[in-house]
């Protein structure tokens with residue numbers, strides 16, 4: 001991978017943060033909340049690599065971040081459901097998608113406990129990472145500068161999603 005590309009990736013990661021506050025004030029959901037461990041979808045990195053394209057593998061299984069305004073869905077305004085690209089679990093509905101101006105698909109709510117929130121200590125800061133609760137795939141991060149009624153902004157990578165229109 002060329003250095004320039006790495007720099008762009010780093011910039012992309014950094015701009016998906018909340019400059020005012022990283023404090024998460026919503027309710028936390030433990031990774032195993034409501035979902036038995038036996039129901040979790042578990043595959044080796046090799047198996048994931050076989051079923052995911054390069055960009056999706058990088059985001060979902062290596063916690064990567066796509067560059068802003070480059071993904072498939074940041075500007076998608078169709079009605080439907082966003083599914084996990086790794087395991088097809090429904091994660092977000094179009095009714096909760098809003099224009100955040102960040103260049104990543106942004107939602108103010110998630111579908112039940114299908115999305116979990118965990119602490120992310122990478123890049124020398126503490127952020128709240130959002131993952132698919134079924135396959136533990138990395139989706140993005142959640143911030144507390146979203147619109148009503150939740151006040152949350154789920155900042156998600158398009159490469160982690162598949163869209164199913166109504």
Ligand SMILES: [Zn+2]
Nearest residue numbers: 084087132135
């Ligand atoms: Zn999943």
